[in-house]
Amino acid sequence: MSNLEDARKTLRDFLDDMSALKQFADPGNPEAGPFVNAFAIARQHALAAAAVYAAAATESD
Amino acid sequence: MPDVVVLGGGPAGAITALILARAGIEVAVVVGRSESPERCEILAAEGRRSLARLGVWDRRPAGIFRRCETAASAWASSTLQQSTSITNPFGCAWRVCRPAFEQWLLAEAASYGARLVIGSRAHSVVREQSAWRIDLRGDDTVARIRAGLVVDASGRSHGRRHWFGAQRSRADSLCVVLAWFRPRGDSSGLLVEACPDGWLYSVELDEDRSLVGFATDADLLAGLGRGREAVQHALNHAAHTSERLLSLMPRPTTTWSACTSTLDSCAGEGWVAVGDVAIAHDPLAGQGLLFAIESASIGAQAIQRHLLGSVTALPLYDEAVRARAEAYLTDRGRVYARQSRWPDRPFWQRRQPPVRGAPIHVQS
Numbered sequence: 001m002s003n004l005e006d007a008r009k010t011l012r013d014f015l016d017d018m019s020a021l022k023q024f025a026d027p028g029n030p031e032a033g034p035f036v037n038a039f040a041i042a043r044q045h046a047l048a049a050a051a052v053y054a055a056a057a058t059e060s061d
Numbered sequence: 062m063p064d065v066v067v068l069g070g071g072p073a074g075a076i077t078a079l080i081l082a083r084a085g086i087e088v089a090v091v092v093g094r095s096e097s098p099e100r101c102e103i104l105a106a107e108g109r110r111s112l113a114r115l116g117v118w119d120r121r122p123a124g125i126f127r128r129c130e131t132a133a134s135a136w137a138s139s140t141l142q143q144s145t146s147i148t149n150p151f152g153c154a155w156r157v158c159r160p161a162f163e164q165w166l167l168a169e170a171a172s173y174g175a176r177l178v179i180g181s182r183a184h185s186v187v188r189e190q191s192a193w194r195i196d197l198r199g200d201d202t203v204a205r206i207r208a209g210l211v212v213d214a215s216g217r218s219h220g221r222r223h224w225f226g227a228q229r230s231r232a233d234s235l236c237v238v239l240a241w242f243r244p245r246g247d248s249s250g251l252l253v254e255a256c257p258d259g260w261l262y263s264v265e266l267d268e269d270r271s272l273v274g275f276a277t278d279a280d281l282l283a284g285l286g287r288g289r290e291a292v293q294h295a296l297n298h299a300a301h302t303s304e305r306l307l308s309l310m311p312r313p314t315t316t317w318s319a320c321t322s323t324l325d326s327c328a329g330e331g332w333v334a335v336g337d338v339a340i341a342h343d344p345l346a347g348q349g350l351l352f353a354i355e356s357a358s359i360g361a362q363a364i365q366r367h368l369l370g371s372v373t374a375l376p377l378y379d380e381a382v383r384a385r386a387e388a389y390l391t392d393r394g395r396v397y398a399r400q401s402r403w404p405d406r407p408f409w410q411r412r413q414p415p416v417r418g419a420p421i422h423v424q425s
Contacts (some may be wrong), residue, residue: 009372010372010373013211013366013371013372013373013374014364014377016371016374017366017371017373017374018362018378020362020363020366021362021381023088024226024355024358024359026199031093033110033111033351033355034348034351034352034355034385034389035355035356035359035381035385036380037381037384037385037388038359038377038384038385041377041380041381041384042377042381045373045377
């Protein structure tokens with residue numbers, strides 16, 4: 001796979017992770033549940049993956 | 062060959078199997094002969110929402126969950142601090158009959174097609190090319206099973222070395238001696254009380270019996286006479302708990318390990334750890350069952366995405382659990398540090414934050 005395809009897949013995966021973990025995120029109650037930060041971790045990774053994807057897309061132009 | 066084998070039939074293992082089976086994934090659960098002694102555990106109020114999210118709360122059999130509307134503690138001082146569920150947006154906590162809870166969840170998993178392998182334990186787990194070979198042993202049986210992915214839900218009793226190469230760190234050697242007592246009055250609410258050699262909790266188990274647990278370090282227990290004698294020793298220094306007791310029942314006490322431990326890695330190539338094996342919580346935190354439910358829920362979702370080709374799902378699960386472990390250890394240290402009434406007693410000395418420049422005490 002090319003760098004662009006790799007970056008696209010990683011970004012897609014993190015977005016799917018965010019989607020799955022969203023139900024555990026409860027911004028109204030920061031004490032809710034042991035995994036309240038899991039969504040935030042996935043979001044951080046998705047933002048970083050988006051930057052990598054954008055750079056790969058620029059390179060491939 | 063099942064897609065996934067779950068080692069352990071406690072709450073975390075059963076819920077993982079339930080979610081995977083419901084998603085159409087072939088899953089087998091290896092269930093030991095007896096996963097849990099009779100005991101009552103507290104499920105934090107948020108646990109109800111987690112079980113409702115799984116779609117099982119409304120199907121719960123009668124008698125497994127009993128409301129725990131109040132909690133009281135004499136921790137930082139001898140004065141009793143009361144709290145009620147009325148201020149909690151998630152409602153009240155629940156007293157859970159642990160063995161019945163496990164059996165119910167396993168039955169739910171089986172109803173969705175999970176295969177239960179009952180009466181066996183994993184003797185060895187070995188990676189062979191792209192699959193795991195698991196050798197099982199029961200009382201009179203030997204069996205072999207293969208799977209592409211293994212879920213370790215073997216609980217806190219798992220040894221220091223982990224099958225998948227992860228290292229376990231133990232923060233203490235806490236153990237709990239459980240004794241049954243006849244209550245003097247209403248003991249339905251949870252009571253936690255610190256004493257010189259540890260702390261006590263007490264709660265009603267059913268209509269006739271209540272339970273008192275004495276938590277102390279394993280090495281200190283030997284000097285306290287073990288069993289009933291140790292509980293009695295603790296009660297002599299715990300006025301509020303003693304007040305609840307009419308008498309200790311003649312039934313034998315049970316002792317179980319309640320140490321805090323974490324794994325340095327909770328997921329890897331073809332494996333995932335959920336529940337107590339990933340983070341074994343101090344019972345003081347009241348988070349063990351909630352973590353079992355939520356780590357199983359998030360872990361099972363990660364497995365589903367992994368099987369669909371996600372490269373991020375398992376590493377992200379690992380990171381989320383390790384972040385959770387770090388936060389938990391910080392919280393635990395903070396709670397123990399608040400109790401400073403017996404600074405010269407070993408149990409509390411070991412749990413105080415280190416003084417700058419002082420040697421660090423490391424427990425083996």
